[in-house]
Each structure stands twice: as C-alpha cells, then as structure tokens.
Amino acid sequence: MPGKKNSSLKDPKLYEELRDDGASKEKAARISNAAAAKGRKEVGSKGGKSGDYDNWTVDKLKSRAKELGLKGYSAKKKSELISMLRNH
Template structure:
C-alpha cells in the first residue's frame, strides 16, 4: 500500500512509482496530480513525435524557463529534465 504523501499529492501510488523510476519529486507530483484530476494528456508518449506547440504548452505547465527561445530538441530535453 502506498504511503500518504499529504494533500499535495493526489495519487500516492503513481507518485511512488514515478520516484522509483527516477522522476524528480516535483515532476512525479505533477504527473500524479494530473492523472488523478483526469487532465493527463497522452497524445504521444514520445516527446519527439509531438508538435512544438504541444511541447511549449507542456513546458509552460511545468515551468521551464526560457522556453519561448528554445527549438524543439531543446524543449524535449528541458521537459525530460523536469
């Protein structure tokens, strides 16, 4: 059974699984909360297959600084670093 991570994490099991897979605490919380809220968008699990507009939107949601000046490859790298 997953440990309760408090009110800031809505899906404790997914959060723990993501941490175990190497995601940062912030990224794991964002993904777990988005899944719990039903807003997790999986149009493509491969970032390289997504449009630059989709990557910019995701980068904005996770707070990537300097995203407007990045090309697609830089956006993919920044999103992966979370």
C-alpha cells in the first residue's frame, strides 16, 4: 500500500504495521479502523470470549468460517481451518 492513499483507513500507520506482521488486508484494516475509533488500548483488551480454536471441533470451525463468509473451507484440515479463521 505504500504510495497509495486509502481514505477508508483511519490509522494507515497501524495498518502498515499489521500488514508487515503478516495480517491480511481485511484484518489489518478492521483492526486499524477499530483502534482509531475506540483507541488502541480498548481494542487490544477486546476478545478472548470465544475460546481457543484448538479446542473447537472441525464442524464448529467450519460453521464459524461459514458465518464469516469465508470460501474454500469445506475440504480443509483442522489446522488449516484454524489458520484461515485466525488470519481472515
């Protein structure tokens, strides 16, 4: 994204840091916009209510992927599903 302006990003610097760390474009944009709207401290302390994906069944992981509108999850192994969900 260097050299390009994206007016929908509220915190471009955080977006770039997240992308450099390997986050997807969607995830980096979602986190950077939430941090700009609510503050980084609040966004950083959010989460932890759904449990660890490692403890979920494959069926629950596939249901979650479907809820999120992800594609190509039906033939994935458990570890691949977990990675897909964590990095969407």
